[in-house]
Amino acid sequence: MTWQDFKHQYLVRFWSPVPAVIAAGVLSAYYFGLTGTFWAVTGEFTRWGGHVLQFFGVDLSNWGYFKVIGLQGTPLTRIDGVMIIGMFVGCFSAALWANNVKLRMPNHRIRVVQAIVGGIIAGFGARLAMGCNLAAFFTGIPQFSLHAWFFAIATAIGSLFGAKVSMLPIFRIPVKLQKVNAAQPLSAREAQAKKRFRIGMFLFFAFICWAVAKVFDAPKLGFAALFGLMFGLIIERAQVCFTSAFRDLWLTGRTQMAKAIIFGMAAGTIGVYSYVQLGLDPKIFWAGPNAVIGGLLFGFGIVLAGGCETGWMYRAVEGQVHYWWVGLGNIIGSTLLALVWDDLAPAIAINYDKINLLKALGPQAGLLTTYVMLAISLLLVLWWERHFFNRKQRQQSIQASVRPAVQ
Numbered sequence: 001m002t003w004q005d006f007k008h009q010y011l012v013r014f015w016s017p018v019p020a021v022i023a024a025g026v027l028s029a030y031y032f033g034l035t036g037t038f039w040a041v042t043g044e045f046t047r048w049g050g051h052v053l054q055f056f057g058v059d060l061s062n063w064g065y066f067k068v069i070g071l072q073g074t075p076l077t078r079i080d081g082v083m084i085i086g087m088f089v090g091c092f093s094a095a096l097w098a099n100n101v102k103l104r105m106p107n108h109r110i111r112v113v114q115a116i117v118g119g120i121i122a123g124f125g126a127r128l129a130m131g132c133n134l135a136a137f138f139t140g141i142p143q144f145s146l147h148a149w150f151f152a153i154a155t156a157i158g159s160l161f162g163a164k165v166s167m168l169p170i171f172r173i174p175v176k177l178q179k180v181n182a183a184q185p186l187s188a189r190e191a192q193a194k195k196r197f198r199i200g201m202f203l204f205f206a207f208i209c210w211a212v213a214k215v216f217d218a219p220k221l222g223f224a225a226l227f228g229l230m231f232g233l234i235i236e237r238a239q240v241c242f243t244s245a246f247r248d249l250w251l252t253g254r255t256q257m258a259k260a261i262i263f264g265m266a267a268g269t270i271g272v273y274s275y276v277q278l279g280l281d282p283k284i285f286w287a288g289p290n291a292v293i294g295g296l297l298f299g300f301g302i303v304l305a306g307g308c309e310t311g312w313m314y315r316a317v318e319g320q321v322h323y324w325w326v327g328l329g330n331i332i333g334s335t336l337l338a339l340v341w342d343d344l345a346p347a348i349a350i351n352y353d354k355i356n357l358l359k360a361l362g363p364q365a366g367l368l369t370t371y372v373m374l375a376i377s378l379l380l381v382l383w384w385e386r387h388f389f390n391r392k393q394r395q396q397s398i399q400a401s402v403r404p405a406v407q
Helices: 003-012 017-035 042-055 064-069 079-097 109-128 134-138 146-166 186-217 219-237 242-251 256-277 289-305 309-317 321-348 357-361 363-406
Strands: none
Touching: 003 079, 017 134, 017 219, 017 256, 042 064, 042 079, 042 109, 042 134, 042 321, 064 321, 079 186, 079 219, 079 309, 109 146, 109 289, 109 309, 109 321, 134 146, 134 256, 134 289, 146 242, 146 289, 186 219, 219 309, 242 256, 242 289, 242 309, 242 363, 256 363, 289 321, 309 321, 357 363
């Protein structure tokens, strides 16, 4: 394979979701083993909101939520912080390689409202449940935390309501035909693509050099940065978006991303289990109403906004301004949750048990139960896909039989 073939096949073209998400699952297990924590983003976004409040003179020393997640240091001195920076760099590098960076404004004001409101609801729900589509789902389930199953089921239900609301007439924007200028000459596009590819490569390798140097100074931070870079490449090149996984189930019947996510969790589960047997403690959170309520809000919010945490991150660096607003809404929503946490937590969170399936059922039974539930999830997705298209086919047959009678 020549360099040009490799470049086109693996750096410019989009990747198939299933192997890409499986790779993300495997990487997330190694990430847990090397850093001692799981792949997560909204906790760090909440800390960013906390830093903004501190900048404006707000005293956060008595805020219970920041006592739970910690607010010490800066994004450059926290594992989650450097990992997220790595994700943004990975996303941006991959988008540059494919010449997939272009400033695109929202095509209607209602989209901005959807982005901000949906982002706030999703951010609030994610932090209420102590995690988003990553920490309370994709990496939460492989951590054997029962709360992640509560969150996942509630998110699916919330996304169904979000899909129904997003299809209301108020959110349907009329299509406008616009006159466009002459197409950009092919030679100009090729020159731009080559320039951006070189910039992307420089950014990618410069960050690797920085992260490797960091490994010798602060190993966990350096590894977190490298893993973040890989996570960013995967979600941008494979266009990994949990919102589309849930929304497409209800609106189009497409299940490819949903199946990819299940396979990815299955791949990550055995890796996490191995590290747990070596002595690492998984991340377990309260299996209380907070997980259910948070999941419902999160599922509704991501569909209304049009993007989840991974989805808005890679689309934002691609230049889609709509997702800048989604990201801002996420940070606002998660910070609002921190504001009201002390009032909500005793009733719906901290007085409930943190249930680790490996301890509650035993190591082997906990592992087997997790895989059985993942298998059931896959079967339900396959059943729904078949049911959706069979129903659609029946509806089309009925419509076809009615037309001749009307004529």
